[in-house]
Amino acid sequence: MAKLNLLLLAVLVACAIGLVTSQHRARKLFSDLEREQNRSRELDIDYGRLQLEASTWGLHQRVEKIATGTLGMRAPDPRRVRVVARDKAR
Amino acid sequence: MSRAAVATTQGMVRFPVWRARFVLGALLAAFLLLAGRSVYLQALKTDFLQEKGEARYSRVLEVPATRGRILDRNGEALAVSTPVKSIWAIPADVELSARERQKLARLLGIEVAELNRKLSEARDFVYLKRQISPETAETIEALGIKGIYQQREFRRYYPGGEVTAHVVGFTGVDDAGQEGIELAHQETLGGRPGSRRVIKDRLGRVVEDVESIRAAQTGADLTLAIDSKIQSLAFGALKAAVEHHRAKAGALVAVDVRSGEILALANVPSYNPNNRARLGGAQLRNRAVTDVFEPGSTLKPFTVAVALEAGKVSPSTAVATAPGRLTIANYTIHDAHPAAMLTTAQIIQKSSNVGAAKIALALPREAMWDLFRRVGFGTAPELTFPGAASGKLRHYRTWQPIEQATMAYGHGISVSLLQLARAYTVFAREGELVPLTLVKSGSVASGEKILSTETARAVRAMLEQAVQNGGTGPRARIMGWRVAGKTGTAHKQENGGYAADKYLSSFVGFAPASAPRIVLAVMIDEPSAGQYYGGVVAAPVFAQVMQGVLRMLGVPHDAPLEPIELPGEDEAKEST
Numbered sequence: 001m002a003k004l005n006l007l008l009l010a011v012l013v014a015c016a017i018g019l020v021t022s023q024h025r026a027r028k029l030f031s032d033l034e035r036e037q038n039r040s041r042e043l044d045i046d047y048g049r050l051q052l053e054a055s056t057w058g059l060h061q062r063v064e065k066i067a068t069g070t071l072g073m074r075a076p077d078p079r080r081v082r083v084v085a086r087d088k089a090r
Numbered sequence: 091m092s093r094a095a096v097a098t099t100q101g102m103v104r105f106p107v108w109r110a111r112f113v114l115g116a117l118l119a120a121f122l123l124l125a126g127r128s129v130y131l132q133a134l135k136t137d138f139l140q141e142k143g144e145a146r147y148s149r150v151l152e153v154p155a156t157r158g159r160i161l162d163r164n165g166e167a168l169a170v171s172t173p174v175k176s177i178w179a180i181p182a183d184v185e186l187s188a189r190e191r192q193k194l195a196r197l198l199g200i201e202v203a204e205l206n207r208k209l210s211e212a213r214d215f216v217y218l219k220r221q222i223s224p225e226t227a228e229t230i231e232a233l234g235i236k237g238i239y240q241q242r243e244f245r246r247y248y249p250g251g252e253v254t255a256h257v258v259g260f261t262g263v264d265d266a267g268q269e270g271i272e273l274a275h276q277e278t279l280g281g282r283p284g285s286r287r288v289i290k291d292r293l294g295r296v297v298e299d300v301e302s303i304r305a306a307q308t309g310a311d312l313t314l315a316i317d318s319k320i321q322s323l324a325f326g327a328l329k330a331a332v333e334h335h336r337a338k339a340g341a342l343v344a345v346d347v348r349s350g351e352i353l354a355l356a357n358v359p360s361y362n363p364n365n366r367a368r369l370g371g372a373q374l375r376n377r378a379v380t381d382v383f384e385p386g387s388t389l390k391p392f393t394v395a396v397a398l399e400a401g402k403v404s405p406s407t408a409v410a411t412a413p414g415r416l417t418i419a420n421y422t423i424h425d426a427h428p429a430a431m432l433t434t435a436q437i438i439q440k441s442s443n444v445g446a447a448k449i450a451l452a453l454p455r456e457a458m459w460d461l462f463r464r465v466g467f468g469t470a471p472e473l474t475f476p477g478a479a480s481g482k483l484r485h486y487r488t489w490q491p492i493e494q495a496t497m498a499y500g501h502g503i504s505v506s507l508l509q510l511a512r513a514y515t516v517f518a519r520e521g522e523l524v525p526l527t528l529v530k531s532g533s534v535a536s537g538e539k540i541l542s543t544e545t546a547r548a549v550r551a552m553l554e555q556a557v558q559n560g561g562t563g564p565r566a567r568i569m570g571w572r573v574a575g576k577t578g579t580a581h582k583q584e585n586g587g588y589a590a591d592k593y594l595s596s597f598v599g600f601a602p603a604s605a606p607r608i609v610l611a612v613m614i615d616e617p618s619a620g621q622y623y624g625g626v627v628a629a630p631v632f633a634q635v636m637q638g639v640l641r642m643l644g645v646p647h648d649a650p651l652e653p654i655e656l657p658g659e660d661e662a663k664e665s666t
Contacts, residue, residue, distance in 0.1 A: 030299055048159065048170045055167040055249035060322035078569045078637075079651040083644055 148289050148300060155281035157244060157265055158309030160258055162318040163530045168258050169272065171244040175227035176220040181209045183237030190235070197230055198222065220263060221245045250318060252360035253325045256376040257316055257528065260363040269374065271314065271528065274474045281309030313530045315351030320344060323638045324354040331631045332358045335617035341378035342631070343511040344639060345609040347600065350524035350535035353639070380477040382504040386580030386666040387441045388598045389500030391517065391549050394434055396461045397449045398545045405435045405548050411444045418492045423447050426663040438552040439561040441577060441664040443499045450498030451491065458494065459486035464540050465513040465523055467505050473526055481505040499666045500580065511611035514598050517553065518606035521546040550574055554603045559657045562664050566599055566629035567654050568637040570647040575599015575632065577624035579664050582616065592616050597628035601636050604648040610636050625662030
């Protein structure tokens with residue numbers, strides 16, 4: 001009887017320690033997950049901000065102004081433009 | 091013998107039995123009371139108590155949902171949400187020296203007096219400044235002022251500015267759509283903030299996710315049919331024309347004939363959606379979609395189409411238009427270029443009111459009404475956009491002969507510019523009416539057959555005549571592509587009558603005429619710099635934008651590349 005009791009006590013202690021470690025690991029993993037999720041959100045926000053920046057720099061009025069002003073470019077005379085149909089080119 | 095006597099004889103103090111029973115009973119009662127209490131707490135009040143217990147460590151966190159982006163057809167951003175911070179305070183908790191106040195006010199970008207006023211309010215919660223940049227927010231946080239807190243919010247940015255303002259619309263401070271696409275697609279763009287229950291430790295760190303009450307749904311991105319390059323070109327050309335002709339307003343719609351996609355939708359005056367401090371109703375109006383006007387001559391092709399469809403006339407049928415006037419019931423219709431005799435094609439080319447009226451009067455009222463109705467006049471277009479106007483088309487049973495005559499050249503009926511552009515797809519697509527969309531579809535839209543292919547082609551040929559020298563709209567022509575279209579110069583309605591000196595100049599057309607790809611409608615409201623004919627005011631905008639669009643889309647030329655010789659301005663004269 002005493003032997004069985006000792007055995008059960010050992011099992012109980014093992015289970016208790018197991019529970020505690022798994023709980024601890026779950027919490028650790030969860031905080032990792034949390035961190036990664038935050039990072040993904042941050043990156044997404046960064047992407048949005050960069051997209052915004054790209055759009056602002058690439059604003060057509062701005063491109064047009066720089067092209068005609070600083071770079072002295074102009075649209076070619078339509079007579080000097082050749083339109084090539086895609087199927088004919090192949 | 092008494093019990094007491096017995097006890098004494100045995101040498102012990104012997105208590106009466108009832109006393110032991112009493113103590114036992116009392117103890118039992120106490121246990122029962124405890125058991126009852128525990129049953130009450132464990133079984134009956136358990137939910138309440140557990141809730142209270144959990145409230146000590148479990149918290150419900152709001153998971154914010156980012157609003158979806160709005161992109162143009164090539165993936166360029168038109169509206170993007172980025173996080174910002176709002177600074178709020180509990181005024182009673184804030185203790186600041188004068189210098190600190192000055193510093194804080196400078197960081198927040200407000201006056202010290204305003205800061206003081208806000209901090210002296212008797213409320214528990216007061217916003218000091220909403221939507222400031224995360225960098226500034228960090229600096230403020232570093233000051234470590236007691237009683238000042240931050241809250242994360244999103245702010246919407248519109249890189250397109252005034253160019254795409256009317257299409258995209260804007261959101262309010264609470265991140266909900268208020269105008270345009272932002273409002274129309276609020277449901278999908280907005281997403282849904284989620285919430286989850288977590289366990290927090292003493293320091294406020296989340297240690298365990300208990301449950302996800304509701305998963306946050308990020309708003310879906312929306313790709314519009316708008317091409318920001320075309321939009322930019324259109325807006326620029328329209329703005330220049332409105333300024334040059336000192337007009338009140340202008341609007342423009344460009345539609346892809348194959349897919350029914352709206353490639354550009356521009357309005358002047360416009361506004362900057364990023365800074366809406368001083369905003370009037372006039373700037374906010376999306377005229378192309380929400381405003382209706384009497385279209386004038388741009389409606390004549392539909393009258394002629396009804397007659398062709400009914401077999402009443404052919405393009406070469408001669409109509410007597412002498413002497414350039416027609417009087418019906420005390421009302422006289424005038425022509426700007428009086429002629430004795432005009433063919434049907436010439437009526438369109440010269441924009442003859444008398445001719446159009448005569449053709450209309452030979453038609454059954456019902457046939458005209460039916461076509462007008464079927465090309466979409468009088469009903470709001472099926473477009474997910476707030477405030478799309480339906481215009482006005484009265485039932486044919488109420489038409490008087492004079493009304494039937496004036497309707498032939500676009501008076502007594504009102505349409506929006508968008509409806510007009512859509513109606514013209516009938517001529518551009520062999521008689522099919524194309525449903526319009528502001529969202530990118532990328533596929534050929536199936537149209538509804540309204541006119542026979544022959545009629546559509548015949549009208550197309552007439553519209554091409556109208557932009558040749560001798561027609562009213564030669565300024566709509568462009569080098570390298572054949573153009574077809576119709577001018578309109580309508581007197582504006584005012585106080586129940588027509589104003590003598592207020593006009594609405596328009597041009598609706600498409601190109602290339604051999605295989606139309608783009609329908610473009612231009613409207614200039616009240617040009618007041620002297621010129622007001624649609625062929626002089628609106629047609630050049632059409633030409634400028636159309637040329638750019640066809641070049642950008644790489645549409646093959648269908649006309650020789652020769653410079654265009656334009657006649658004098660007299661040709662453009664028309665009285666509607």
